[in-house]
Amino acid sequence: MADYQTYNDNALLLRIAEGDEAAFSLLFNRYYQAMVSFVQRFTESAPVSEEIVQDVFLKIWMTRETLAAVTHCKAYLMTVAKNQTINALKKLAREQEKAREIQEAPQLQQETEDDPRFHVIDRAIDQLPPQRKTVYLMARHGRLSYEEIGRQLNISAKTVKKHMQLAIASVTAFIKANARLLLAFLFWLKFFSGALLFF
Incomplete structure (x- = not known):
């Protein structure tokens, strides 16, 4: 150079x-x-x-x-x-x-919160180690940059990036592990709802 x-x-x-x-x-x-x-x-x-x-x-x-x-x-x-x-x-x-729009549509927000798929994602996030969970939520929900998160948590941006990589891998693995159970539940829910129409 x-x-x-x-x-x-x-x-x-x-x-x-x-x-x-x-x-x-x-x-x-x-x-x-x-x-x-x-x-x-x-x-x-x-x-x-x-x-x-x-x-x-x-x-x-x-x-x-x-x-x-x-x-x-x-x-x-x-x-x-x-x-x-x-x-x-x-x-x-x-x-x-x-x-x-989401904030002005409480019914839609309630339906989203009641969706079992989102419950699985919430559980995946909840099982993260405390600091990794904090970093994940600050980045995904708080929309903060790695530098901003690092300053607030007193860690380097490189460490924040590593936490995010591990968090995403962990959340993805959790969702995949629970995918079959979720699909079975959704199938049962759809079948059960349809069955009620015959009573």
């Missing part, structure tokens, strides 16, 4: 287009903070902005073959960042609207 320090942006883009990871890493380090600051003007959230910029660089790497045609690197990066931010904010708005 040291040899690339004198490369201008367009030269780096050409190297990245050829799959050069060192050049990509240098471009990332060169523009990451500036792009986070740019995105944060729209999101007003540092964690959300960091996530968006990471997605931007992932997208750039996945479509790196097109970089050879880029002539103005900084303008290109900011344009991609702006588009990604707009998409992320639209998605967030849709999720917030969906959450409001």
Whole structure:
């Protein structure tokens, strides 16, 4: 990477287009903070902005073959960042609207809470070790980033990520182990409900 320090942006883009990871890493380090600051003007959230910029660089790497045609690197990066931010904010708005709809429909919420499938998921979460359960709930329900969770629990983001990986594996295994029992129960419930119609 040291040899690339004198490369201008367009030269780096050409190297990245050829799959050069060192050049990509240098471009990332060169523009990451500036792009986070740019995105944060729209999101007003540092964690959300960091996530968006990471997605931007992932997208750039996945479509790196097109970089050879880029002539103005900084303008290109900011344009991609702006588009990604707009998409992320639209998605967030849709999720917030969906959450409001659920809150305004208590009957639907009650039906969801009574669904035996959700009881299995709740049991899967309840059997997690205390800290792993806390991390899982903060990430999935609280929608906090690994960095935010780490700060609140006084652990590293890497440790938070490990807890999440183990939690997801454990919850998935629990659900699979109980899948047959759940299917049998649902079949019985459907059969029993139908049978009542004949009495």
